[in-house]
Amino acid sequence: MIRLTVNGIEHTAEPAGAESLLATLRDRLGLAGSKDACEQGECGSCSVIMDGELVCSCLVMAADADGSEITTVEGLAPAGELHPVQRALVEAHGVQCGYCTPGFAVAAAHLFEREPSPSADDIKEALSGNICRCTGYGAILRALTGLAGEEP
Amino acid sequence: MTIAHDFAYLRPATVPDALAMLADHRGAMVLAGGTDVVPWLRDDAITPETVVDIKDIAGFDAIDVADGVLRIGPLVTFSDLIASPVAAEHVPALVEASHTVASVGVRNRATVVGNICSAVPSCDAGPPLLVYEAAVEVAGPGGERSIPVLEWFLGPRTQALAEGELVTGITIPLPGAHGGCYAKLSRYRGEDLAQVGVAVLALPGNDYRVAFGAVGPVPFRAPAIEERLAGGGPGDADPAALDALVDEAISPIDDVRASKEYRTHMSRVMLRRSLAAAAARLDGGGPPYGEQVI
Ligand code: FES
Numbered sequence: 335m336i337r338l339t340v341n342g343i344e345h346t347a348e349p350a351g352a353e354s355l356l357a358t359l360r361d362r363l364g365l366a367g368s369k370d371a372c373e374q375g376e377c378g379s380c381s382v383i384m385d386g387e388l389v390c391s392c393l394v395m396a397a398d399a400d401g402s403e404i405t406t407v408e409g410l411a412p413a414g415e416l417h418p419v420q421r422a423l424v425e426a427h428g429v430q431c432g433y434c435t436p437g438f439a440v441a442a443a444h445l446f447e448r449e450p451s452p453s454a455d456d457i458k459e460a461l462s463g464n465i466c467r468c469t470g471y472g473a474i475l476r477a478l479t480g481l482a483g484e485e486p
Numbered sequence: 487m488t489i490a491h492d493f494a495y496l497r498p499a500t501v502p503d504a505l506a507m508l509a510d511h512r513g514a515m516v517l518a519g520g521t522d523v524v525p526w527l528r529d530d531a532i533t534p535e536t537v538v539d540i541k542d543i544a545g546f547d548a549i550d551v552a553d554g555v556l557r558i559g560p561l562v563t564f565s566d567l568i569a570s571p572v573a574a575e576h577v578p579a580l581v582e583a584s585h586t587v588a589s590v591g592v593r594n595r596a597t598v599v600g601n602i603c604s605a606v607p608s609c610d611a612g613p614p615l616l617v618y619e620a621a622v623e624v625a626g627p628g629g630e631r632s633i634p635v636l637e638w639f640l641g642p643r644t645q646a647l648a649e650g651e652l653v654t655g656i657t658i659p660l661p662g663a664h665g666g667c668y669a670k671l672s673r674y675r676g677e678d679l680a681q682v683g684v685a686v687l688a689l690p691g692n693d694y695r696v697a698f699g700a701v702g703p704v705p706f707r708a709p710a711i712e713e714r715l716a717g718g719g720p721g722d723a724d725p726a727a728l729d730a731l732v733d734e735a736i737s738p739i740d741d742v743r744a745s746k747e748y749r750t751h752m753s754r755v756m757l758r759r760s761l762a763a764a765a766a767r768l769d770g771g772g773p774p775y776g777e778q779v780i
Pocket residue numbers: 369370371372373374375376377378379380381390391392393
């Protein structure tokens with residue numbers, strides 16, 4: 335049995351074998367905001383913050399995450415509110431089908447937490463592990479550079 | 487969610503404990519960052535009965551310098567290397583390679599030691615460790631041994647670690663003044679394997695070390711190229727002769743990522759540019775580390 339603090343709430347779970355943190359979050363804790371697209375660390379749709387670090391939750395074994403603190407997309411802002419990066423994505427039309435959006439939001443929120451006014455290059459580097467199959471990168475970048483007060 | 491097989495999950499706190507577990511459980515898999523091992527386990531590409539997670543072993547996350555040797559612990563991630571002033575000072579080409587590994591979320595977990603233990607032909611840590619003449623420090627049932635990286639890679643996904651052995655770190659003799667460069671050809675930034683990787687070290691006195699990745703079954707040094715370059719400036723060697731030596735050194739394959747011809751052409755171009763960058767960096771100029779030459 336493992337203990338996780340997810341978005342400030344303590345949970346216990348009994349993951350099986352090499353079950354990923356992503357699977358535990360989605361299938362056992364009902365937090366389906368983090369998406370399961372590649373399960374290979376290639377797309378970033380499963381991005382969460384684990385003990386202060388951005389990770390691909392599909393590459394973390396749940397058993398190994400025992401005792402850690404996790405922030406998922408559900409925990410970026412209090413219920414009913416949007417995190418500034420989420421608001422920026424909405425306002426700049428940085429969402430098409432939306433499948434990649436939680437991953438982008440978590441990676442961007444993590445960047446802005448450490449660096450309130452990142453350069454366009456910082457933003458590109460921080461999001462280089464996130465793939466958007468709708469290829470809406472221009473709008474996503476405009477949203478975040480706008481938030482940073484930068485030209486895209 | 488398909489969990490095909492289960493295993494015992496152990497977390498030793500010391501090296502002796504880890505070695506005892508590896509001795510007791512033949513075929514156990516060691517887990518560090520997990521960025522390779524976790525998907526392999528999930529896909530049943532490996533089916534160990536025991537997984538030994540080394541994350542609780544004290545000191546395994548350290549990067550330090552003592553007695554003229556830089557030591558990188560088995561839990562040091564690529565992000566740790568990028569953030570390390572010690573690494574930037576002594577092994578800048580390895581740090582440059584670290585920047586090219588996948589994405590932030592992967593680099594925060596993926597370890598340098600794990601990268602060479604997985605030993606895929608395109609591993610980004612391979613070529614820089616070869617030119618820095620690193621050694622892999624290993625503890626096992628027979629005691630400790632030090633394996634030069636030159637003898638480490640045995641084939642695709644195969645390295646020199648024996649049953650029951652554990653890597654306890656990578657050591658690099660401090661190279662002193664040098665210019666280095668790691669150039670990586672990939673399709674896009676963020677999580678892509680190298681199609682070609684080239685590492686170059688330029689040492690004072692026109693002495694060069696050259697290594698390639700992703701264009702042979704293992705990352706390798708290219709002694710014939712080093713000999714041809716020795717004693718001259720990076721631009722002094724006849725370009726056609728250098729290209730011919732590159733062609734002889736590499737054995738690229740055609741695959742989904744790139745054709746053999748493309749890999750060959752880019753190996754030549756990347757060697758020339760890496761040599762120029764490394765030599766310029768030795769003289770205090772050249773592009774800043776981290777700025778790719780291709
Ligand atoms: S699902 Fe984890 S990176 Fe794609």
